[in-house]
Amino acid sequence: MIRALPLLFLLLLGCATPDEAAPPLPSSTREVSLPGPGGLALRTLVMTPEAPRGPAVVALHGCSGIGMAGAPIRLGARERDWAARLVAAGHPVLFPDSFGSRGLGEACGQRPFPAGPFAVRRDDALAAAAWATAQGWGRPVLLGWSHGGSTTLAAWAAAPPGALSGAVALYPGCLGAPAPRGAVPMLLLLGGSDDWTPAAPCEGWAARAPAGRVAVTIFPGAHHGFDGLSGGLRRRTLPDGRTVSLGPDGAARTEARRRVMEFLAALP
Numbered sequence: 001m002i003r004a005l006p007l008l009f010l011l012l013l014g015c016a017t018p019d020e021a022a023p024p025l026p027s028s029t030r031e032v033s034l035p036g037p038g039g040l041a042l043r044t045l046v047m048t049p050e051a052p053r054g055p056a057v058v059a060l061h062g063c064s065g066i067g068m069a070g071a072p073i074r075l076g077a078r079e080r081d082w083a084a085r086l087v088a089a090g091h092p093v094l095f096p097d098s099f100g101s102r103g104l105g106e107a108c109g110q111r112p113f114p115a116g117p118f119a120v121r122r123d124d125a126l127a128a129a130a131w132a133t134a135q136g137w138g139r140p141v142l143l144g145w146s147h148g149g150s151t152t153l154a155a156w157a158a159a160p161p162g163a164l165s166g167a168v169a170l171y172p173g174c175l176g177a178p179a180p181r182g183a184v185p186m187l188l189l190l191g192g193s194d195d196w197t198p199a200a201p202c203e204g205w206a207a208r209a210p211a212g213r214v215a216v217t218i219f220p221g222a223h224h225g226f227d228g229l230s231g232g233l234r235r236r237t238l239p240d241g242r243t244v245s246l247g248p249d250g251a252a253r254t255e256a257r258r259r260v261m262e263f264l265a266a267l268p
Contacts, residue, residue: 019229026083029045032044037120049091052092054091055139056135058094058128059095060125060142060149061079061095066079066099067100075095078225091141098151099115109240125154133163140164144168152167153186154177154178156184166263167185170227171197172202174197180209185213187215189259194222197224219256223245
């Protein structure tokens with residue numbers, strides 16, 4: 001389903017994007033080692049509110065990763081912003097590190113890559129979700145960006161009954177994603193001008209899902225990484241030879257936050 005955006009929002013998309021400062025990590029932040037697939041020690045950053053009152057969120061990093069093996073996990077500004085907002089709303093948040101846990105660097109433009117989203121990282125996400133459930137935090141929600149958004153699609157589709165309560169994917173790569181057969185609600189947030197992970201394949205993917213299962217919002221004029229906090233629109237040449245654009249969009253960022261929080265609040 002494509003939700004129409006109001007005219008005022010469309011006009012705002014043409015305005016300059018104001019920078020925002022990244023908040024500090026919540027004081028409860030700690031690094032833990034979870035049982036991952038195949039006996040992997042899946043290092044994970046865990047943040048908990050003082051009084052959890054919502055499902056845990058398994059947050060799945062993008063292709064840049066969140067830290068090298070042997071070094072502490074380091075969240076970027078975008079991830080810190082989302083973590084702070086989610087914890088403030090009562091959600092425990094987990095950031096499993098699929099790359100550093102395997103001694104891998106970033107995946108951006110790397111083909112092939114040993115920790116692909118549709119198999120390896122899918123199983124990481126489901127392992128983290130199972131651990132979160134065992135903590136008594138209810139059925140968790142998946143939330144992923146880009147490479148982690150693709151992981152979200154795959155984990156949502158493969159999750160056993162009762163494993164999840166919902167899923168959110170921001171600008172995922174949908175080419176090659178498994179059939180959209182997940183049993184819980186899914187929210188896709190896409191950039192209309194995204195030339196790294198274009199919106200059109202995701203529209204086609206969502207159209208094959210059961211009616212009403214996948215909600216899609218496309219932000220006209222927004223590029224990859226539209227929920228970033230600063231940096232402006234920029235170009236990047238990837239190792240595979242592609243040149244792509246990415247950068248924040250203030251109006252899309254604000255609307256994405258609102259839609260995610262509304263989506264979470266509406267889950268049973």
